[in-house]
Amino acid sequence: MEKKKMKLVLASASPRRKELLERLGLDFSVQVSKVDEKITCSSPAEAVKELAVQKAEAVAEELCRRTEEEVLVIGADTVVVLEEKILGKPGGFEGACRMLRELSGRAHQVCTGVALVRANEGKIQETRCFSETTEVHVAMLSEKEIQSYAATGEPLDKAGAYGIQGRFAPYISGISGDYYNVVGLPLHALYQELKKTGGILEW
Numbered sequence: 001m002e003k004k005k006m007k008l009v010l011a012s013a014s015p016r017r018k019e020l021l022e023r024l025g026l027d028f029s030v031q032v033s034k035v036d037e038k039i040t041c042s043s044p045a046e047a048v049k050e051l052a053v054q055k056a057e058a059v060a061e062e063l064c065r066r067t068e069e070e071v072l073v074i075g076a077d078t079v080v081v082l083e084e085k086i087l088g089k090p091g092g093f094e095g096a097c098r099m100l101r102e103l104s105g106r107a108h109q110v111c112t113g114v115a116l117v118r119a120n121e122g123k124i125q126e127t128r129c130f131s132e133t134t135e136v137h138v139a140m141l142s143e144k145e146i147q148s149y150a151a152t153g154e155p156l157d158k159a160g161a162y163g164i165q166g167r168f169a170p171y172i173s174g175i176s177g178d179y180y181n182v183v184g185l186p187l188h189a190l191y192q193e194l195k196k197t198g199g200i201l202e203w
């Protein structure tokens with residue numbers, strides 16, 4: 001019997017997430033969700049899962065109305081957690097400097113929630129989600145280092161106002177956990193989840 005193929009869709013505007021998913025060697029398309037993100041959960045791990053589900057379900061609902069094919073939609077959300085306080089995107093130069101001052105010389109967690117939503121025959125059939133946490137240690141930063149990094153513009157679209165994969169790399173003194181989770185997608189955990197989904201991985 002011929003194996004049924006599922007269409008894989010990444011519900012994300014993040015160029016990093018697209019690059020990371022490409023590393024699994026899968027065919028997929030990208031569709032950005034227009035959802036109004038709302039957090040009702042207080043714990044960071046629950047909040048990121050909630051947001052990931054909102055993004056993936058919004059895209060899945062739209063797609064399954066338009067196509068006969070079975071789809072699997074992946075959504076994700078990343079936050080930085082500093083002593084239980086959630087840091088999202090900084091919203092400007094001053095906000096970025098404030099966040100970087102808070103992160104300087106300390107360890108924090110980066111938490112990414114991932115949702116996998118399967119849909120066909122015009123409706124969502126199954127939603128699964130999980131979260132992954134990585135600990136990141138940031139070296140002591142001088143005010144000059146903070147301001148010149150913030151001025152690169154790199155912090156603006158990133159949770160916690162930094163990108164481990166970019167110009168902030170020299171200030172990372174250590175990490176514990178999945179590096180790719182910090183960039184926006186926990187690749188190993190996602191691969192394990194995809195293996196449980198028939199019709200996606202061919203190997």
Ligand SMILES: Cc1cn([C@H]2C[C@H](O)[C@@H](COP(=O)(O)OP(=O)(O)OP(=O)(O)O)O2)c(=O)[nH]c1=O
Pocket residue numbers: 011012013014016017032033055076077078079080110157158159160162163164165182183184
């Ligand atoms: C901490 C950290 C975050 N980030 C990024 C990952 C995410 O793209 C972003 C957090 O914002 P998110 O809201 O998780 O994602 P997004 O708005 O970029 O994309 P979408 O919601 O459409 O999927 O911060 C890095 O690229 N490097 C880092 O070191």
